[in-house]
Amino acid sequence: MQPAASAPRPLDIAGLELAELESHLVGMGAPRYHAKQIFAWIHRRGVTDFASMSDLPKALRARLADTWTVSTPALIRKDVSTDGTTKYLFQLADGTRIESVYIPDTPAQTFCISSQVGCAMACAFCLTGKMGLTRHLTAGEIAGQVRVLAHDLGLAAPDRAFNIVVMGMGEPLHNYDATMAALRIVGSEAGLAVPARRITLSTVGLVPAMERLGREPFMPNLAVSLHASHEEQRDALVPVNRKYDLEALIEACKRFPVARRGRITFEYVLLKGVNDTPDDARRLVRLLDGIKGKVNLLPLNAAPGIPFERPDEDRVDAFARILADKGLTVSVRKSRGRDIRAACGQLIVDEGVRGARAAKVSPAQALAEQL
Numbered sequence: 001m002q003p004a005a006s007a008p009r010p011l012d013i014a015g016l017e018l019a020e021l022e023s024h025l026v027g028m029g030a031p032r033y034h035a036k037q038i039f040a041w042i043h044r045r046g047v048t049d050f051a052s053m054s055d056l057p058k059a060l061r062a063r064l065a066d067t068w069t070v071s072t073p074a075l076i077r078k079d080v081s082t083d084g085t086t087k088y089l090f091q092l093a094d095g096t097r098i099e100s101v102y103i104p105d106t107p108a109q110t111f112c113i114s115s116q117v118g119c120a121m122a123c124a125f126c127l128t129g130k131m132g133l134t135r136h137l138t139a140g141e142i143a144g145q146v147r148v149l150a151h152d153l154g155l156a157a158p159d160r161a162f163n164i165v166v167m168g169m170g171e172p173l174h175n176y177d178a179t180m181a182a183l184r185i186v187g188s189e190a191g192l193a194v195p196a197r198r199i200t201l202s203t204v205g206l207v208p209a210m211e212r213l214g215r216e217p218f219m220p221n222l223a224v225s226l227h228a229s230h231e232e233q234r235d236a237l238v239p240v241n242r243k244y245d246l247e248a249l250i251e252a253c254k255r256f257p258v259a260r261r262g263r264i265t266f267e268y269v270l271l272k273g274v275n276d277t278p279d280d281a282r283r284l285v286r287l288l289d290g291i292k293g294k295v296n297l298l299p300l301n302a303a304p305g306i307p308f309e310r311p312d313e314d315r316v317d318a319f320a321r322i323l324a325d326k327g328l329t330v331s332v333r334k335s336r337g338r339d340i341r342a343a344c345g346q347l348i349v350d351e352g353v354r355g356a357r358a359a360k361v362s363p364a365q366a367l368a369e370q371l
């Protein structure tokens with residue numbers, strides 16, 4: 001017997017940019033201008049139910065409800081830290097899980113979003129790195145995190161503003177196309193209209209992708225995870241350095257077209273007795289000579305399974321002072337949300353990945369999940 005013909009799968013428009021939405025509408029014989037309305041309903045107003053899109057013709061609403069869908073990360077849990085930082089745990093359509101973090105008043109409101117389930121970069125001090133990569137997120141899943149947080153927090157209104165840092169789980173430049181499409185979606189005037197200057201993308205230093213990023217019309221601010229002042233040290237802490245070494249990375253930063261008055265942020269995780277000496281600080285100063293940059297020091301957020309310690313405060317201060325004395329702008333990242341494991345490098349889905357066909361649980365991930 002022939003299996004019954006199943007209805008075609010609905011088109012998921014969560015990750016479509018406005019122009020793509022327009023061509024789909026035109027393709028189905030509907031006027032192009034409705035795309036802007038639909039886009040605004042979804043992204044600006046947070047409405048994903050076509051029947052409620054009251055400025056569309058009734059017949060079109062019915063047709064869209066039959067043939068289109070808007071997938072949205074399902075909120076599983078929200079943890080609020082004593083400092084107000086809020087960690088959102090989401091489940092995706094295939095059962096995999098990701099986290100996003102809301103950091104209030106820094107001084108602006110900031111959303112930290114994920115670009116992958118897990119991460120392939122395996123930085124020695126990062127908990128997410130222990131998971132390995134399960135899969136890339138789609139543009140819809142990346143933009144969806146911003147959409148859900150903005151509406152949940154009442155920050156989607158045009159008179160409210162927030163920043164976005166692509167510093168959650170994953171290496172955004174390893175998932176280049178989906179990440180950039182998502183940024184254009186959240187940046188679109190028809191949607192949440194987040195300006196590029198309010199967005200910062202943090203990369204481990206994938207040099208060819210950085211070159212590409214430098215040519216993007218909608219270009220976020222760039223943060224580079226440096227973490228070391230010489231090749232051998234970076235090889236050990238950031239394995240991708242064996243492919244794109246410090247020298248190539250620094251050259252790429254020198255070529256990067258930072259906006260006028262803009263600067264590249266260099267992130268430097270401080271590991272006790274490993275990369276936190278005065279010599280390291282002085283080497284870092286020399287390394288960054290001639291680059292429009294600033295340094296953000298990240299004293300390690302320690303976690304079980306991470307074989308490093310956080311340096312003492314006076315050690316951090318001494319390191320910062322050496323940089324500042326040489327004229328570098330330097331800040332020390334306050335660790336937010338540590339009590340709910342929402343701090344940098346602590347994002348990991350620690351309660352198992354349920355019902356996930358696509359989820360491959362690596363031994364490292366299984367170990368991390370027990371911690």
Ligand code: SAH
Pocket residue numbers: 121123125126127166167168170171172202203204205223224225267268269298299300301302306344345346
């Ligand atoms: N893949 C991107 C985004 C990573 S998360 C990148 O590498 O830049 C953002 C920052 O947190 C990175 O600089 C990352 O190296 C840092 N980080 C990771 N684990 C950390 C930890 N345990 N303590 C402090 N910072 C950490």
